[in-house]
Amino acid sequence: MKRTAAYRCVSRDSPGRKVLVVCFSCTYKKQHEEYPLQSVTERQVIVLEIVRVENLSKTYGKGEARVAALKNVSFSMERGQFGAVVGASGSGKSTLLNCVGGLDRADAGKVFISGRDLFGMDENERTVFRRQNIGFIFQSFHLIQELNVEQNIVFPLLLDYRKPERERVEEILEVLGLENRRKHLPGQLSGGQQQRVAIGRALIMRPALVLADEPTGNLDSRNSQDVMDLLCSAARHYQQTVLMITHNRDLASSADRVFQVTDGVVCELGGEGR
């Protein structure tokens, strides 16, 4: 069975032109064999579809206590899109995010990130994949209290045994407005600043997907707006896909796409970008 996905040409002469429709799980090489296109080379093709969720289901508990947290959820997101997930408490938002991020396993269905089947990997493979491709931002920041701002930001790189690039770190600190706080410990920062550090940590690996679980839940309105602006600009600037849970309808309204979760059923409400 062939699944289709759109690819956009990034060559200088025809930027943005959709060039081919191929089997999603194919390698580039195979794509070219099946669809020889002289005008497009491997280098000029980037994957447009970052997240694809197919028939995702998840239940908790047994017998009478059984709760269906996700019911047959399917959707996809393209590179650079900003998605918001809204819904009442206990509707299944966090479960959805956890399954998409590979933190939790679904009972049925599949999640593809950048074309890789997340649940087809073993635990170790998935961890490394997550480290390199998915950034997380939490409501309560979860910074390492013993590390300063800079150390917290570069920590995922260290877990990947990579040497932090000075320019990259400086760039992130500058974007986040934390240049003067780089040596501060989390305990010496405000909530908004701590969340900015968490965003920096999520972005340092240049992940294709950033998942944020109520990142503004612990912040006042001014800081919430700052964080939203940062996330939006990151999505635009670094062409990263962002999926964010929020209770704040105002914040959700600035997203490209809005997903409403009700009793485990996901439906798309549309968004600013649509």
Added chain:
Amino acid sequence: MKHYLELTAIFAGQHKRQTRMTRLCIVLAVFLVTVIFGMADMEMRSQMIQAVKSDGSWHAGFVADARQGALIGARPEVEQIARYGAVNYRLQDGYRIEGVETCICGLDRNLLEMFPDVTILEGSFPGQPDEAMLNETAKSRLGLQVGDLVSLTVPQGISRQYKITGITKDTILEAEHDAFGMLLTVEGYDALHTKETGAEQEMVYYVTFRSFCNIQKAVGDITAQLGFAPEQVRQNVKVLALMFQSGDSYLIQFYFVAAILAVLVAVAGIFMIAASMNSSIARRTEFFGMLRCLGATQKQVVRFVKKEALLWCRSAVPAGVLAGVVVVWLLCGMLRFLSPGLFEGMPVFGVSIPSIAVGILLGIVTVLLAAGAPARKAAGVSPLTAVSGNAGTVQAAKRAADTRFFKVDTALGVHHASGSKKNYMLVTGSFAFSIILFLAFSTAVDFMHRAITPLRPQAPDLYAYDGGYANVIPTELAGTLRDRPGVRRVFGRGYVQVTAPLDGQETDFTILSYDAQQFKWAKRDLLEGDLAEAADGKGVLAAWREKGQIPAGSKIMLPLGGSVAEVTVAGTLGDVPFSYGRNPNIGSSETLLICSEELFQSLTGERGYAVLDLQVEPDITDAEVAQIRKEIEQACGAGISFSDKRLSNREVKGAGYSMAVFLYGFLIIIALLAFFNIINCIAMSVSARMREYGAMRAIGMSDSQLVRMIVGEALSYTVSGVFFGCIIGLPLNRMLFHQLVTSRWGEQWQMPLRELVVIVVVMGVAVWLAVQGPARRIRQMIVVDMVGTG
């Protein structure tokens, strides 16, 4: 920061307080291992000093001829070789000086280096065949000086003249048997040996091997190549055993026991460190979940926890080793203080390299082993834990607390202890483990008290006896000697052997008389019956026999003094710790009866003693001993034999001291283990529940109620630990007691109440102390901080 593992160092720097308990556990584990091995090393050193003093420092001896001796001496692994031969060793072959049986030894000069017990007091080693050295006893009894001539009569009746070139100190054997000893050169000995006896020349070649030589292999090679029969080869078993070069099965068993001990301590250490690390991991579940969220693999988390543990080792291991070394120094100092003469060879500030090496190695291995389970636990933390927001430090309860028997605060404490079955079993198990160890090892102390006779209060330093077991020593002599300077106690025993029917069988009885003091000492050996009755002369005490004891109340008809007297057995003694008077031919089958001096006189008509024991002050001079001896000889005639056991007593006493230090030291360590384990477990449990306590405070629980809750928890662990410890420990104690004591001395096992009280008191104090710290923390707790950080 260049590597994610550097976070461990940053953590360690910032959380010194939180990790203090875990580091203390590592310090303690390393300390225990260092002390155990340090003490074992010290015990080995002191045993080596004793062994060299009593048996010499030689490794192997070969009965060989000159050609074989030369071949042995030429071997590269042989460091030193010396010849030795002796005649009249048993003092009954007729080699006499002035009519006194003399042991004659021929030896090379360098043999003296292998036998440090043989000390030259004055003069020098003989250089010519007609020169000799004599021992102190011979010198003082014959009134000889260096340079004098002495005449030796050999069994064939010929007399030989020797010039005395030196005087040696009495050896233990010579002192005990009051014997003359004469040392000759090998040439002198050869001349005497071949000419006078006509016997084939037979010498023992004593050998010391070079360091790092496999002695068993070398001895085997020599034996095979020179065709020695097994009886021609002897080994210095004690010394070789202490060099770990013995093939002796008993000693291998001893090493095995030591190894088991070390493993037990290591296991206890692993328990302790693992428990404290587990609790440290439990407190940081969220952190590990977050690490996993950020992309740390399970392997990376395991590495993180192990690195953290190793980092603690960096300071904790040296601290433990240092503390261990200091304690070993203290113990060495104590031994030197207790027995300065014996342990002078032991360095006070000696460093035991093996104990330090084992301390470090076992410390690190223990920490790594202990870190294994907590590391896996940390790695098993789901990344979901961090994002779900319910990463509790305490496991969810599966059942409600039982408030039927206790108030809610205590009931909650009990529930905290028993809530998690696994944790409850682990903590209770570790408490019970300490009790089992304590009870098992306390039997070794019982064994020591019985096995080492001179440590018993009645052990004599000097004694005079009649070789024919006749009661020739007047009882009044005891009173006279008691007043002499340097004499502490004098007591004697009358002695009579008689055959009488018992249970229809003719039985050999040996009847001994005890004075009041000896009856007093016998009190602790009384297995059954009434001691006072025997002391008052109304009955006799029977000694316990392997073939069956004589029950109290039995009547024995003794044919004594021409008539038959009936005596009643008033009780049974587990042990009669006097060897004199025991018929070696009858051995353990003889039956000993003990009665008062009055009853002894009325039964036998004998008024004197056959043996007179003296206990003397440690500073008594040899001249004073000689004076005492003179007095005894004047009172009893020159036929009386005299034995000086001061040297051998000192030696065994020394062995006893070092054994006692080792055993009691070990018991103290076990008690300490239990002590710190309790403090650690309670502190950890409280730390893990601080947030919960904060919430309880917030809803109105008072400080004292919280403290009661902790006490409830601590006591739950302790009471069940004591219970399970006793259930396993007491039968083990009984079994070991039976094997070590009952089988040899007949004493029946009794509930080790004293040991139980000691360990329970130690645990009680530990519980009390364990509650103090958390109670203080609870009083200082800021409730808002505790409930607000959720």
